[in-house]
Every structure is written in structure tokens, then in C-alpha cells.
Amino acid sequence: MTPAVRPEPSNTLPDGVRAMWLCEDAIAVLVLLVVALAIAMAADALMPWLALLVAAGGLAHIVFVPRARYRRYRWELHEEELDLLCGVLKVTRTIVPITRIQHVSVQRTGWTSVFDLVRLNVHTAAGATTIPGLHPTRAADVRDQILARLRTPDDL
Structure with missing residues (x-):
């Protein structure tokens, strides 16, 4: 199958x-x-x-x-994972299970502020994965959705 x-x-x-x-x-x-x-x-x-x-x-x-x-960069937040696709010559697909996420940060720098953007960083024990640019309100919504899914009780 x-x-x-x-x-x-x-x-x-x-x-x-x-x-x-x-x-x-x-x-x-x-x-x-x-x-x-x-x-x-x-x-x-x-x-x-x-x-x-x-x-x-x-x-x-x-x-x-x-x-x-x-054109290549895509991302999506599913119920159980964050899915990212990026790259030009070497395309990388990264899937981060929600249960592995330790914390989420929204990073604004002077440079990203010029373009009214922030970076959304998702941290796991293995390292960090970044969505390189989102509008601040969209990043806050995605962060809150991830945190809400982390607070859901585990099915045992």
C-alpha cells in the first residue's frame, strides 16, 4: 500500500x-x-x-x-504540525510536529520593521524553524494558534 x-x-x-x-x-x-x-x-x-x-x-x-x-516559499499550520517548503536550487520540506515545539517567538528587528514584517520562530529541542516574514497581526495569530494546540491535553 x-x-x-x-x-x-x-x-x-x-x-x-x-x-x-x-x-x-x-x-x-x-x-x-x-x-x-x-x-x-x-x-x-x-x-x-x-x-x-x-x-x-x-x-x-x-x-x-x-x-x-x-515563489517557492510556502507554509501551513495543520492541527498536528507546522509544514514549511522553501528553497531555490535545493528545495527543503520541513515538518515540525506541534508536540515537539518548546516555545514560539515573534522577532521584530529594525530591518523587518521597514517592511512592516516580523519573523516567527518556532523552537524545538532540535533547533529553530523560521517563517521569515509575516505581518505582525498574522504572526501573533499563528503564534496563538500554536500555543492553543500545545495546551490541549494529550490523548492517552
Whole structure:
């Protein structure tokens, strides 16, 4: 008998996450470009091509990766588990059983506040799993739903 295939999670992230990832990647590419330009100016020969290569690769990264990450990321809170799907080249499916959750935190930083987002961190003995961006009210609702399920008496 073949086990039933679990459907992919259906909840997507808010649009602000894509903008946040785009800005994060653009800043990283800009730093790499400055380093590549500094190396190119300090050395002769083929070094100007280094800066061009970094610029072209960085532009391609900025155009494609945040969009692909956003399109792939899905999550869903089921009665007995939190289901996450993420990745671009390597897709990872993470299923966190509700009974294994030790605590849930909502994290707001200066950076996420710019995009009116928070991160929802779910902690187990094995580590933490994060939904990288939710609107604050949605994150509070999900946190409260998880905590309510944790308070339900065990069936013995």
C-alpha cells in the first residue's frame, strides 16, 4: 500500500518579504562590487573584468533569486504540525510536529520593521524553524494558534 502524498503547504508570504529579500541581496551585491572594484583598481591586467563579472552575476542574482525564493516559499499550520517548503536550487520540506515545539517567538528587528514584517520562530529541542516574514497581526495569530494546540491535553 502506497502512503498518501501530502499536499504542499498553501500559505504564501506577504509581498513585503520579496522586497526585503531584494534589498538584502542588493546590499550584499553592492558590497561585493565595491570589493571587486577595489581589487581591480589595485591590480592591472584582467582585474577590470573581475568587477564586470561581479556586476553581471550580482545583477542576475538580484533579478532572479528573490523572486524564485518568494515563489517557492510556502507554509501551513495543520492541527498536528507546522509544514514549511522553501528553497531555490535545493528545495527543503520541513515538518515540525506541534508536540515537539518548546516555545514560539515573534522577532521584530529594525530591518523587518521597514517592511512592516516580523519573523516567527518556532523552537524545538532540535533547533529553530523560521517563517521569515509575516505581518505582525498574522504572526501573533499563528503564534496563538500554536500555543492553543500545545495546551490541549494529550490523548492517552
